[in-house]
Amino acid sequence: MIHMKNVSKIYSNGTEALKNVSIDIEPGEFVFIVGASGAGKSTFLKLLIHEETATFGKIKVNGYNLTKIKKHDVPYLRRTMGIVFQDFRLIEKMNVYDNIAFAMRAIGAPEKLVKKRVKYVIAVVGLQGKEKRRPSELSGGEQQRVSLARALVNNPEMIIADEPTGNIDPEMSFEIMQRLADINKNGTTVIIVTHELDLVRSFGGRVIKIEGGAVTEDKVIPSSIETNTDKTDSVNDLENEEKSGNDEEVSE
Amino acid sequence: MKFNSSGYLVKEGLKNIWNNRMMSLASVIVLVSCLIITGAAILVSVNVNSLISNIGEDNQIKVFLDYEMSDIDAIKLGAVIKKIDNVEECVYYPKDEAIKEYKERLDNLYESLQGEKNPLGNAYKVRLKDLSDYKNTIEEIEAIEGVSSVSDRGEIARTLTKLNYFVSIVGFWVVLILGVVTLFIISNTIKMTMYSRRFEISIMKSVGATNTFIRIPFIIEAMAIGLISGAIASTVLITAYNPIKDTAGQVIALISTSAIPLSSIWVNIVSGFCGAGILIGALGGYISITKYLRKEGGDIIGW
Numbered sequence A: 001m002i003h004m005k006n007v008s009k010i011y012s013n014g015t016e017a018l019k020n021v022s023i024d025i026e027p028g029e030f031v032f033i034v035g036a037s038g039a040g041k042s043t044f045l046k047l048l049i050h051e052e053t054a055t056f057g058k059i060k061v062n063g064y065n066l067t068k069i070k071k072h073d074v075p076y077l078r079r080t081m082g083i084v085f086q087d088f089r090l091i092e093k094m095n096v097y098d099n100i101a102f103a104m105r106a107i108g109a110p111e112k113l114v115k116k117r118v119k120y121v122i123a124v125v126g127l128q129g130k131e132k133r134r135p136s137e138l139s140g141g142e143q144q145r146v147s148l149a150r151a152l153v154n155n156p157e158m159i160i161a162d163e164p165t166g167n168i169d170p171e172m173s174f175e176i177m178q179r180l181a182d183i184n185k186n187g188t189t190v191i192i193v194t195h196e197l198d199l200v201r202s203f204g205g206r207v208i209k210i211e212g213g214a215v216t217e218d219k220v221i222p223s224s225i226e227t228n229t230d231k232t233d234s235v236n237d238l239e240n241e242e243k244s245g246n247d248e249e250v251s252e
Numbered sequence B: 001m002k003f004n005s006s007g008y009l010v011k012e013g014l015k016n017i018w019n020n021r022m023m024s025l026a027s028v029i030v031l032v033s034c035l036i037i038t039g040a041a042i043l044v045s046v047n048v049n050s051l052i053s054n055i056g057e058d059n060q061i062k063v064f065l066d067y068e069m070s071d072i073d074a075i076k077l078g079a080v081i082k083k084i085d086n087v088e089e090c091v092y093y094p095k096d097e098a099i100k101e102y103k104e105r106l107d108n109l110y111e112s113l114q115g116e117k118n119p120l121g122n123a124y125k126v127r128l129k130d131l132s133d134y135k136n137t138i139e140e141i142e143a144i145e146g147v148s149s150v151s152d153r154g155e156i157a158r159t160l161t162k163l164n165y166f167v168s169i170v171g172f173w174v175v176l177i178l179g180v181v182t183l184f185i186i187s188n189t190i191k192m193t194m195y196s197r198r199f200e201i202s203i204m205k206s207v208g209a210t211n212t213f214i215r216i217p218f219i220i221e222a223m224a225i226g227l228i229s230g231a232i233a234s235t236v237l238i239t240a241y242n243p244i245k246d247t248a249g250q251v252i253a254l255i256s257t258s259a260i261p262l263s264s265i266w267v268n269i270v271s272g273f274c275g276a277g278i279l280i281g282a283l284g285g286y287i288s289i290t291k292y293l294r295k296e297g298g299d300i301i302g303w
Helices: A041-048 A071-078 A096-105 A111-124 A140-152 A170-185 A197-203 A233-251 B003-019 B021-058 B071-082 B095-100 B131-142 B154-196 B198-206 B211-251 B253-258 B262-295
Strands: A002-010 A016-025 A030-034 A056-061 A081-084 A158-162 A189-194 A205-211 A214-221 B060-065 B087-093 B123-128 B147-150
Touching (some): A002 A041, A016 A041, A016 A056, A016 A205, A016 A214, A030 A041, A030 A197, A041 A158, A041 A189, A096 A111, A096 B198, A111 A140, A140 A158, A158 A170, A170 A197, A189 A197, B003 B021, B003 B154, B003 B211, B021 B154, B021 B211, B021 B253, B071 B123, B131 B147, B154 B211, B154 B262
Parallel strands (some): A030 A189, A030 A205, A081 A158, A158 A189
Antiparallel strands (some): A002 A056, A205 A214, B060 B123, B060 B147, B087 B123
């Protein structure tokens, strides 16, 4: 699914955003990417969708070798993944239905299939009856659900969610995470970039921590919802890290 | 791109025109102006050519033979003239026929100027292939033994050739400059559309839309603007053609007979204008969107 070996990314201004990163993510995994702002998370995502290319190292994503990928194959790579953005990225002039359908129409899907799939994903994210609403008529959580539906509609192998709960209230955040977890249970790989360690602790999964462009931790933590146990050492570690991350942000 | 997407892409392209209606309207106005000026230059050029060719048809120079020349020598001389490269046609014009042209003006005298008393000489009516080589050809004919004189219409030939050359050169530059201006205008319109839709483009890129798929609605929009402009410009020119022709005909009588009738060119005007509009639109749109996608369109905003 994702194979990164000794990947480094140095931008033209000399910034070394990623340093010798090696990660393997298998199909069906539920992965959190955590780290402070500027740690290299965004660069990691940009490399996955081939918006940026690695300066060194090898990357393979969903069967595409990104070191050698041809320009005309990039759209097909992106069709294997659905992206959920922190700020939803919904088109205001389109209603819920059209925002979701847009992702299918943009890749030339026939209208008959669009109708069928959009109806299905609207049900998956629980937005039945709100198809005609404009994004501004929805709550933050609902908007993120539209964004999630749009990411799902092309039936991707992998969902990449960039701070999916960053702009919504805690209750809605939990719901969005729950939906991502449900999607993962159906076999879709889910990669979530987040700051919210409470949610990481609640849902559990593989947690990859990026610091200063390097992977400093890569571990699996259990879900506290399922196990309903006290915080594990790992979670405590994450909490400490969150505090130190926040301190870093403040000092920046 | 799948065939079933074509309806969606066309719809999106046409929707863009309405969504950016002020910019589209401005483009159509500028494009119509450019096309009318370009079309007018072409029509003037075409009509001047027609005028030249009309005058050229009448422009039979007369080669007068020595008065005493026998009929056999006259035929031999005609053969020599025919061999000259620039001579298209050479028709014998006997003095008996020439005097008939003056019958009405001579009135009673006509009868007394028949046969031996005919003061006119035998001649050849010669039509030239290329008026620009008029002078050399006349000199060549005059050098033939037995040629008494040649009617000189060199000035008309030279003026018309100069006019034709001038119109062609001016027409070429007008078409070229306005073509570039038109291309610039239409590509700017598309640039504006793209700017207003850059957010949608970034989403399209993020979900895996190909560049071709992203390009098509913009190219369709530009082609539609070109088509609309072409249709308006051709309607304006067709409407104005006859009144302008009639007015010009009142000033220079020859124009009214030599001008190309509207019935034989209106199809060319419409198809030419609409075709040019579509072509310029397609080209302008393609240049614009390709440039955008290469420079900025690859980014998925915000990351």
